[in-house]
Amino acid sequence: MLAVDLLGPLALRVDGAPVAVPGRQRRVLLALLALAGGRPVGVGRLIDALWEDAPPENAEQALYNHVSRLRGHLRPHGDRLERVAAGYRLRLEPGELDVDFVRGLAGSDPAGALAQWRGAALEEFRSVPDLEIESVALDELRLRLVDDVLEQRLVAGDGSVTADARAAAAAAPLRERTAQLLVRALAADGRAAEALAEAATYRRRLADETGLDPSPELAVLEQQVAAGPLRHRVARPTGPLVGRTLEREDVLRLLADNATVTVTGPGGVGKTRLALEIAAELSASGEEDVAVVALAAVDRADRLCQxxxxxxxxxxxxxxxxxxxxxxxxxxxxxxxxxxxxxxxxGCRDVVATVRQAAPGVRVLATSRVTLHVPGEYVVRLQPFSVPRDVGDLASLRRQPAVRAFVEHARRRLPDFDVQEADAADVVEVLRRLDGLPLGIELAARQVSVMPVREVRRRLDRALDLATGRAGADDARQRTLRATIDSSYQLLAPAERALLLALAPFPGGVDLATVESIAPGPDDPVDLLHRLVDASLLSADPVWGRYRLLYTVRGFLLDELAGTGGLDAAQEVFVARCVALAEELGDAAIGPDEVAADRRLRTELDNLRAAWDLAAARGDHDARIQMTTALGDAMTWRDLRELWAWARELAGDPAIAAHPRLAEVLGTAAEAARLVGDLDEAARLADATMAAVGPDAGAAYLAWSVRGSVAHFRGDFTAARDHWVRAGESRGRTAGAWLASAALASSYGGDGATARTLLDRAHAADERTRCPSQIAFATYVEGELRVTREPEESIPFYVEAIATARGCGARFVEGVAGVALASARERAGDVSGAAAQYAELLTSWQRSGHSTQLWTTARNAAGLLARAGRRHTAALALVCADLQPGAAAVSPAIARHSGRQFVPLTDLVAAEEVAGLRAEVARLSPAGVLDLLRQELAGIG
Structure with a gap:
């Protein structure tokens, strides 16, 4: 876990331990990236901030050096600081930046938020324009929190608040809200004359120093003080309002300037709780009457006005x-x-519209699962709480709104309850399965008074029917989640219900094209979508064009389908649509639309995964084969391990041994085996593919390409070149990739002239297909043709290949180009930059499962360590790599013409020490050796 603190002197903690961040530029860099909230910060903006007057001539390299060193400070979390096309970004989890934590806490616990300040925020950075703006905003936030705490104490009747209000007014003498709080505190103490005198003093001071008059609210307050004590009309709900700071501020802001505001969202999301909190707050201010009309029990439209x-x-x-x-x-x-x-x-629409015409002094705050569509209506749509992902940091987890809500409800029945380390994963899974829905959280939390959290999790299949236990509840719709969802479902028209049921089998949501392809009936699907979103039964992401059902709503709909006998038909439509999606995405992933296809493929993975599993359960082999083979080309460049697993599982399924498309399955499985480093299995499956179709058939390209890869990794570059040429000639659309691979093999074999000819052919093929991943790979190979002669000349090609590959999701190409770039940088003298990049790549390859590339990278990194004098760790890495079956071959001849580095083990340790090294490797395990390798690399600066 990381912790970046800016509310005072900048401080960094890594996994709980403080880490010094020396140097002004590096501290500015960390502050800017942390405050960007995970968004990229452009290189130009960073350079301007780090060097205000005159940036150095090599500013980008100097910036890179600071980035590299900052990654070192982040230690095992260095991969959170990423290079993106526009610049750099730092990924922080919720709660890891004290500024974000305070802003999230400000609405529900201003005292707790105020306690986070350790001094003036960002004071050391006030000469940096971007950070100066942020420091001013944080100063304002601190003043607002001081006022909020005073407000809370006033409402609670704290008799000691007057002295603190006077101190706050002295510290901010022109701040009207603080002045009003002092006036109210004095009035509450029975000191009306002093209160009116303070108001008059504030008026004079404001006029003398600014030439301005106070707002009309001060005059109203003076009149109320003169008339007597303020009245409180609406009681504040019991318990704190958790996780709704932004929404509360939105509603208050909109109510200040607009006559009608509707808070909407799915049933159980907390609309009533938020509205009552706001009503109580405005009522406590005494500025106007507030009246709450509860309509849940009004069952007929003709009784509404009464x-x-x-x-x-x-x-x-x-x-x-x-x-x-x-x-x-x-x-x-x-x-x-x-x-x-x-x-x-x-009826509510009619009442609000009529009142607005005749009564201009009336404002309306409505809560509803559907928007009212009143002229001038502003809508605030409540979403469920976000569900935390990381359970490793218990303190951070406890601060998350969804977890805090769970704890608050549990404590109503078990006062000492808190989330413990042993419970953390269970609590997070409960929250995930309940979509972070506040009502669902309440229902689940009340169970901890009678059972452990793990048992609550185990019983989540009954979550729809858990009861709130609200004995006096007058709204039967809120007594179970099922009742809550059903009450919304029953309000839908038949066409709306039909579309909702058709969407139920899709766990990953749908795009508009899918909606249009599966929508039943003659109604316009877009119109139906609008109505379902308005009814808060479907959430819309307008940026990405996705529509999703909450987990709980989807569970309700699947139960409806099962109960009415429609589940099989809906699942059949779902599988058919996912097969069509796989074919569409697989085709687009090897053409000019690859960038969009990659984004869509990753978005649709939940659906594709569910369809593949459902097809397996139904014995639908055709669907599984179509999905797997359609995505075969797409999986080659991507870190989508489950696609590899699908192919290998299918190849081993005896039920498809006689299937007409067996050869395609075997070829796809061969490529999957190659990707995970199982070269023997890859060769076997390639031979089986060739035996099934013959060497000259079009489908043989899969076998030729895998044979080429196996030969290449085993050091037979002539065979690799010939096999890859055959693959390119057998498969026109991916010819560029295989011809570039053949060029790479020729280059590694020392035949530069043939490599040049083949790579020119690859470029020509790529111009026809315009596939970004293939273009990126060919660009990487351009660098490889140059690197052994002029390392610095190769670097721009690697950088371009990485950027192109990253943009289209080709993580494999990004990785191999990254290894080559690190090696080239070391040869060019940038040892610390190479070490940092090797460390990042080891983590990336380990996560993605590309075993062959992982151990090639480990060998190259071992070479760097050896040259840096860290011989023992380098020797351990070499011994471990030699023991891995998927590791690529390397020798002095191979290293002479390639980016693979060869370091003889005997140059590092004596022969009699090798047995001890093997024993140490066995004790550490490969993962332990890689951890040690990363630690040593991080120490090279």
Missing amino acids: AIASTLGLRTSGHVAAADVAAALAHRRLLLVLDNCEHLAD
């Missing part, structure tokens, strides 16, 4: 209409809260 009139105490007779309510409120200043409008949406 319920409003009764709550408000309006004098009416006989039948009450919207016009009667409006007339009675014509001269009132009032905030009218209409809670739970969805089942009376038409």
